[in-house]
Amino acid sequence: MELVSAAKMRKAQLAAQASRPYATLSAELLQNIAARTGQINHPLMRQVVNGKPSDRFRALAIVITSDKGLAGSLNTNIINKTIELVKIVRNEFRVFKSGNDELDRVHTAVGVTEFITIGKKATEAIRRFKDAKIIATFPGKDKVITSADSKPIAEIAMKEFAAAVYEKVFVIYPQFISTLVQKPNILQLLPFESAERRGVRDEGREFLFEPSPGEVLENLITRAVEFSIYQTLAEAAASEHSARMVAMRNANEAAGELIDDLSLSYNQARQGGITRELSEISAAKLAMEG
Amino acid sequence: MIKFKIATPERVLFDAEVESLTLPTQMGEITILPNHIPLIANLDHGEIRCQVANKREFFAVSGGVIEVRKNHEVVVLADTAEFGHEIDLKRAEEARDRAKLLMLEKAGEPEAFQEAAASFGRNLARIKVAHKHRTHKHPHVES
Numbered sequence: 282m283e284l285v286s287a288a289k290m291r292k293a294q295l296a297a298q299a300s301r302p303y304a305t306l307s308a309e310l311l312q313n314i315a316a317r318t319g320q321i322n323h324p325l326m327r328q329v330v331n332g333k334p335s336d337r338f339r340a341l342a343i344v345i346t347s348d349k350g351l352a353g354s355l356n357t358n359i360i361n362k363t364i365e366l367v368k369i370v371r372n373e374f375r376v377f378k379s380g381n382d383e384l385d386r387v388h389t390a391v392g393v394t395e396f397i398t399i400g401k402k403a404t405e406a407i408r409r410f411k412d413a414k415i416i417a418t419f420p421g422k423d424k425v426i427t428s429a430d431s432k433p434i435a436e437i438a439m440k441e442f443a444a445a446v447y448e449k450v451f452v453i454y455p456q457f458i459s460t461l462v463q464k465p466n467i468l469q470l471l472p473f474e475s476a477e478r479r480g481v482r483d484e485g486r487e488f489l490f491e492p493s494p495g496e497v498l499e500n501l502i503t504r505a506v507e508f509s510i511y512q513t514l515a516e517a518a519a520s521e522h523s524a525r526m527v528a529m530r531n532a533n534e535a536a537g538e539l540i541d542d543l544s545l546s547y548n549q550a551r552q553g554g555i556t557r558e559l560s561e562i563s564a565a566k567l568a569m570e571g
Numbered sequence: 572m573i574k575f576k577i578a579t580p581e582r583v584l585f586d587a588e589v590e591s592l593t594l595p596t597q598m599g600e601i602t603i604l605p606n607h608i609p610l611i612a613n614l615d616h617g618e619i620r621c622q623v624a625n626k627r628e629f630f631a632v633s634g635g636v637i638e639v640r641k642n643h644e645v646v647v648l649a650d651t652a653e654f655g656h657e658i659d660l661k662r663a664e665e666a667r668d669r670a671k672l673l674m675l676e677k678a679g680e681p682e683a684f685q686e687a688a689a690s691f692g693r694n695l696a697r698i699k700v701a702h703k704h705r706t707h708k709h710p711h712v713e714s
Contacts (some may be wrong), residue, residue, distance in 0.1 A: 296581070303578045307648055310638050314611065428650055491612035492596045500613045501636050504648070511580050568595060 283529035290522035297519040338392035346400035348421030353528040360463040431511035455520035463520035592621035631700040654702025667694035
């Protein structure tokens with residue numbers, strides 16, 4: 282199983298790395314648009330505030346785990362991170378509404394988190410949470426990720442966010458750092474925040490948008506959100522196979538040690554038996570001769 | 572020369588210098604030559620053609636974004652992109668026929684119809700690119 286995971290791991294790691302140029306290019310493009318149009322203004326980038334005082338602060342968490350276990354602490358870490366997020370959201374409510382003293386007093390409700398789960402492990406664990414509401418469940422993605430995998434997930438998230446059902450959408454996934462290290466990470470998917478704006482490039486005013494800046498931005502942001510999901514899925518797949526390979530290697534080594542220990546005890550016991558029998562025989566012989 | 576790059580989430584398909592290239596945008600087909608003014612446009616599904624030293628390259632793409640930068644750089648961020656030789660003609664034709672049937676079935680549902688129509692258009696473009704690749708490789712077959 283270590284060898285199987287090693288082969289899958291190599292593929293998944295390559296796939297996770299292959300998406301990086303696209304990530305860089307699309308971040309650059311968003312920055313360029315921001316530099317040229319002054320400010321990016323798009324529904325998916327704004328925080329939608331529910332006006333009614335009775336409304337709770339609601340967040341959506343997309344939790345990515347694997348379908349299968351035997352991957353060390355990978356899935357447990359993700360679930361722990363999810364619990365952490367649920368706590369943050371519960372407190373965020375106060376921070377979020379603190380602009381208005383009167384509203385603060387009226388509010389006693391706490392922030393709630395609802396879930397989209399990807400992978401059996403997430404579904405099983407989150408079902409056990411108290412009052413957890415899972416709005417959608419997807420099977421774990423451990424093969425090569427395609428945009429057909431990420432699109433439906435992104436579409437649900439964008440639709441619900443645009444309808445102001447949720448004020449924030451997060452993705453919790455194992456970030457792939459190296460074969461030995463995978464870090465559970467929380468990514469804020471919506472409102473969409475483009476990567477930090479570095480030095481603004483001035484390319485002059487002469488600039489064309491086809492069909493129009495608004496439509497191009499719409500197109501680009503939808504894709505950027507879909508791509509964020511794609512990338513987290515790819516990283517999760519790379520993490521899963523890496524974690525499983527390491528877990529299997531550890532299991533192999535532990536089993537090897539156990540076998541060594543047991544062989545030693547067995548040989549000692551066997552040799553002990555032989556020695557005892559030999560001494561009994563020689564003792565009997567001596568007695569008969571004597 | 573133009574520095575031309577096609578990237579999809581899965582890979583960087585093409586990264587080289589070309590003399591000119593023709594792209595399908597939502598507003599129609601455009602051709603980019605060196606010294607084109609900066610442009611950002613929505614990419615439609617269809618074929619991308621580019622000319623490199625008397626040789627032509629064809630790609631089938633399905634939607635995305637095009638950015639023409641000031642320093643003769645063109646970047647295409649595509650959802651999917653394929654070389655002509657990568658396309659399985661038989662499967663593309665099957666997909667096109669499936670999409671056609673689906674379009675007839677879903678004529679009453681705008682959303683499903685649109686999806687089927689998009690799939691039909693995408694596969695039509697793929698078939699076109701695959702055919703071009705063939706005739707280009709074996710120019711005497713047709714004559």
